[in-house]
Amino acid sequence: MARIGVVTFPGTLDDQDALRAVRLCGAEPVSLWHASxxxxxxxxxILPGGFSYGDYLRCGAIARFAPVMDEVIAAAGKGMPVLGICNGFQVLCESHLLPGALTRNEHMRFVCRxxxxxVETNDTTWTCSFTRGAEISIMVKHGEGNYVCDDETLQKLxxxxxxxxxxxxxxxxxxxxxxxxxxERGNVVGLMPHPEHNVDPLVSGSTDGRLFFESVKSFLSARV
Incomplete structure (x- = not known):
């Protein structure tokens, strides 16, 4: 059975949701501590959503220097699948595992819906079970989800x-x-929406989030 770790930082909110999603989707959830x-x-x-270290300085800027991130960065460099959700996406950008940055929403208001x-590509460890071009429904809840990058980076993406x-x-x-x-390798994915909130039909109208966890399970199974 695949073992999927979920990191908890001070201020993390969605670690338990992510652990539950991993379990519901048939993998073994493992809690990881920021200071480990x-x-x-x-x-x-998985780097889950929330407000790591109170989002002081910039969102994810302090979490990037947590001891566990040294291990995450090293493992990602060797091909381990890493998923950053919302604040986790911000941490990945601050860690330079992904390019660009997340800034305040254009309208300066928190969005939750x-x-x-x-789906633009299914050629990643976290999206290989999706159909390219398909439309899915996933929860968003963020105030700093405005992805920005320079023109050269956008062209490269x-x-x-x-x-x-x-x-x-x-x-x-x-x-x-x-x-x-x-x-570029396809093993590190960051997104602002929250797939862990769309795995159980009892609590959401869409279960499209399950495909994230089924994707990484399929990838790990094929690799073994």
């Missing part, structure tokens, strides 16, 4: 098919409607 220097032998890592996304999801109806002003991206 070990990933406890997990096969993949079900959001339509279009498009040329290399590193844009994983685009918003269908942009809720925050992100450039090129970007909701999620991947690194």
């Amino acid at each position: 220097d070990s990933l406890d032998g997990v096969d993949a890592v 079900e959001q339509r996304l279009r 498009n040329d290399n098919q590193q844009i994983v999801f685009r918003y269908v109806g942009n809720p925050n002003g992100s450039c090129d409607d970007i909701a999620g991206i991947t690194n």
Whole structure:
């Protein structure tokens, strides 16, 4: 059984939701602590949403220097699947595992709603069970979800098919409607929407989030 670790930082809010989603989707959830220097032998890592270290300085800026992130960065460099959700996406950008940055929403208001996304690529460890071009529904809840990058980076993201999801109806002003991206290798994915909130039909109208966890399970199974 795949073992998927979920990191808890001070201020993390969605770690328990992510652990539950991992369990409901048939993998073994493993809690990881921000101050640890070990990933406890997990096969993949999730950096969940919240307000790590109170979002002081910038969102994710302090979490990037947590001891566990040294291990995450090293493991990602060796090909381990890493998923950053919302604040986790911000941490990945601050860690330079993904390019660009997340800034205040264009309208300067917090947004919380079900959001339509279009799948732009399924060539990643976290999206291989999706159909390219499909539209899915995933929760968003953020105040700093406006993805920005320079023109050269945006061109590279498009040329290399590193844009994983685009918003269908942009809720925050992100450039090129970007909701999620991947690194060149395809093992690190960051997105602002929350797939862990869309795995159980009892608590959400959509279960499209399950495909994230089924994707990484399929990838890990095929690798073994």
